[in-house]
Amino acid sequence: MNDLRDRHYRDILNAYMAKRGLRTTKQREHIVDVFFSQPDHVSIEELLARVREVDPAIGYATVYRTLKLLTECGVAHERKFGDGLTRYELADGEAHHDHLICVECQRIVEFEEPRVEALQDEIAKKHGFVVRSHKHELYGLCPDCQRKGN
């Protein structure tokens, strides 16, 4: 349903692999397919489970290695929300969103706020920093979990 975007990222990946003489294998194809079809913020575990539906013999080291590859070439981003798991999402270069995380049900909602970005630049400048990336996460209760008490 998002062919253009997927195509763009696959092109980047292919260019990166070609440049380094890396090879296309069926495992990599499966993992990449699943990653593109998956909602954002997948963990390795989730990805591995889905990938094994297609090919049960795939090992988790291969998933780790492939996600590392996707991260290196800029197609994926690693995210660590304090629960000990690393999650991955599509890089999504232009629209860098941030996250609201429900501490009850772990639901993750994305938001975007240009005014915060502007303030960040101001803050960094004040301290003489050059910002490369940022992390802005709000932890709390989502509407559903508020309703359910607590």
Added chain:
Amino acid sequence: MNDLRDRHYRDILNAYMAKRGLRTTKQREHIVDVFFSQPDHVSIEELLARVREVDPAIGYATVYRTLKLLTECGVAHERKFGDGLTRYELADGEAHHDHLICVECQRIVEFEEPRVEALQDEIAKKHGFVVRSHKHELYGLCPDCQRKGN
């Protein structure tokens, strides 16, 4: 040099320990003393090293357990900046600051920006969330590391 603040936190800790029948030991006293005298964002390793200057026999499990205790009773906060280490800082309830982190030298600088807080509330409300805490980190190059090239 910050007796009142320390006293306040020690009171909280003592109340918490009393309520649960936990005991005061010389190890805990040393660890707590070092934690209060330490600049913010200490890792377990750093803390253990400093504590062992006072009592070389203290084990790292005890440091972990004591910091967990301090976290449970609300005196300390856990922080995870993506380098794999958990760091601890005084809870410091009122003035909740955020962080600029140098990706080269790992230097950590604190900042405070009420206008960002205001925007956060606005964002949360828009999504129906009730915010409990947040994390706002800017990763980049500090002035020194910019100068050193890279």
Added chain:
DNA sequence: TTATATGCAAATTGTTTGCAAGTAT
């Protein structure tokens, strides 16, 4: 006394790596 703490080492968890066998080019 007796229940809590400690230090050690072993266990756990998430992730990485070495290597022999497999495979894309």
Added chain:
DNA sequence: ATACTTGCAAACAATTTGCATATAA
């Protein structure tokens, strides 16, 4: 053919836990 890849298991790093011993109350 050759060099990259894979799956497995072992290695790792950070943290947690089980247990016998030590100790605060």
